[in-house]
Each structure stands twice: as C-alpha cells, then as structure tokens.
Amino acid sequence: MVEAVLWDVDDTIFDFSGSERTGLLRHFAAEGLPSGEAALDRWHRITAEGYARLAAGELTYGQQRRERVRAFVERPLADAEADAWHDRYVALFEAAWTAFPDVAAVLGALPYRQGILSNSRAVHQERRMRALGLRHHFEVLLCSDGLGCAKPDRSAFLAACAALGLPPSQVAYVGDQLDMDAVGARDVGLLGVWLDRAGSAAPVPGGVRRITALGELPALLACS
Ligand SMILES: [Mg+2]
CATH class of the missing domain: 1.10.150 (DNA polymerase; domain 1)
Incomplete structure (x- = not known):
C-alpha cells in the first residue's frame, strides 16, 4: 500500500x-x-x-x-x-524555467504524502520548485549534496524513506531515468515508476512500472 x-x-x-x-x-x-x-x-x-x-x-x-x-x-x-x-x-x-504541463494537476490530485529526492544541489531545487509554484506539495526535499550519496545508491533512497518515516514498501519513486530512478528504487524495495515521456521501445525490467505521462500515475498507484 x-x-x-x-x-x-x-x-x-x-x-x-x-x-x-x-x-x-x-x-x-x-x-x-x-x-x-x-x-x-x-x-x-x-x-x-x-x-x-x-x-x-x-x-x-x-x-x-x-x-x-x-x-x-x-x-x-x-x-x-x-x-x-x-x-x-x-x-x-x-x-525559461517551466514545469511539464501535466505536473501541477497530478501533484495536486494525488492523495499521498510527497517528497523530492534529486541528484542535484538542494539550493537549486528549492529555487526551482518555489519559482514554479510547486514547493508546497513536498514534505521533504532531499538532494545528493546534502545526503552525501546519490541515486542509484541505495543509501539515497533509504534516507528519503527514513525522512518520511516510512518503510520502502510504502513508498513509490517516480523518475525519468530507467536505471538510476526506477530500477534503483525497485532494488531497495520501493515501487519504481519509470516516466518514459518519449515512449521509447526499451524493455521494462521486472518489478518496474512504466508510464508515458503523469496522468497515468493516479490509477497505477491506486492499484498498487
Ligand atoms: Mg531526471
């Protein structure tokens, strides 16, 4: 769940x-x-x-x-x-900073706690999320510079779950990089969701869920 x-x-x-x-x-x-x-x-x-x-x-x-x-x-x-x-x-x-057009509606509609885990600098992602009017959706914003480890290192995913106070089995991770995001998350016990916006023909590894637009996410999570 x-x-x-x-x-x-x-x-x-x-x-x-x-x-x-x-x-x-x-x-x-x-x-x-x-x-x-x-x-x-x-x-x-x-x-x-x-x-x-x-x-x-x-x-x-x-x-x-x-x-x-x-x-x-x-x-x-x-x-x-x-x-x-x-x-x-x-x-x-x-x-020129922009969010993808399907982001705001999904972030606002998901009935789950939400957070960020990024391989970037926290100062950059804090600024971007505030500039895009999205920061309020996220309880935690964790980046590799503050964590001292980066995806797909399992320590990064585990630190983010710990920050939420949840076991990995109760957390989904959504990202555009198949190996770094979705496979990395799956390997630590999260639900790894690969956002494949390009709709590539790449095979999807077992245990990883693939979506091509964020509008598919609510139904996928509701069934998980
Ligand atoms: Mg990415």
Whole structure:
C-alpha cells in the first residue's frame, strides 16, 4: 500500500532539457553568435569535456565554467568577462524555467504524502520548485549534496524513506531515468515508476512500472 510518492525533479517535474535549450538559443542569439542545433551540439560537447576535466580534478568548478565559455566563443576572455557571459546565459535559462504541463494537476490530485529526492544541489531545487509554484506539495526535499550519496545508491533512497518515516514498501519513486530512478528504487524495495515521456521501445525490467505521462500515475498507484 503506497503511503507516499518520492519524485525526481529534472526532466520529470521540471523541464530541464527544454528550459536549457530555450535559454541557450536565446543567449547565443543575444550574443550575436550562431544559434541552432549545431551550436547546441557544440555547447553540449564542450560542456561534457569541461565536466570531465572537473571530475578528473584538473579544474575547479569555476575554472571549467570559464574554460567552456572561452572554448565556445573562441576568444580569450578575462575571468570576469567569462563569468559575465555565463551569468547572462543563466538569466535567460531561469527566465525559461517551466514545469511539464501535466505536473501541477497530478501533484495536486494525488492523495499521498510527497517528497523530492534529486541528484542535484538542494539550493537549486528549492529555487526551482518555489519559482514554479510547486514547493508546497513536498514534505521533504532531499538532494545528493546534502545526503552525501546519490541515486542509484541505495543509501539515497533509504534516507528519503527514513525522512518520511516510512518503510520502502510504502513508498513509490517516480523518475525519468530507467536505471538510476526506477530500477534503483525497485532494488531497495520501493515501487519504481519509470516516466518514459518519449515512449521509447526499451524493455521494462521486472518489478518496474512504466508510464508515458503523469496522468497515468493516479490509477497505477491506486492499484498498487
Ligand atoms: Mg531526471
């Protein structure tokens, strides 16, 4: 019997990819740079390289961000200029923040306690949920930076259940990543629900439930 629903945020509740895409395209255009799919691909490639150097300990977070900006604009920029360029992007990204259109109705209608478990920084997700007018739906908002562990580590799911004071068997987890979210949750004893918005043809592992829109969630939970 489900008593509570835990949620992923990015690309489950918050349209991270769409908001980022809109923010980037507007930013490139505002900076007088080529905009479009090729520019997005180039930015994402440069970003992946920057994050790899961050993960390898070659650069600090601030250094890799500036290096990404310099690589993208293909000009030497002082630190302050690179920071300002990135700040202008962030302002347009934040102006483009949106929740998926099926989110508000489902969060408001579910007769369960609700919480967030995200592999992000709590300060970011608190701001996003408040900006989108959704924060009041969630009793707890837990992120990997505060927990010291991240999905699909079982410790992350167990910490979220403990925060609700419920055993995993009474908690459902809803997320867009099959392995990290739904399989990870299932392996710890939660009801793992994979939100497959793209309607992919990927096989669904045993014990995992798949939905393609949040409107399917109330009936699924009511039968669980
Ligand atoms: Mg996600």
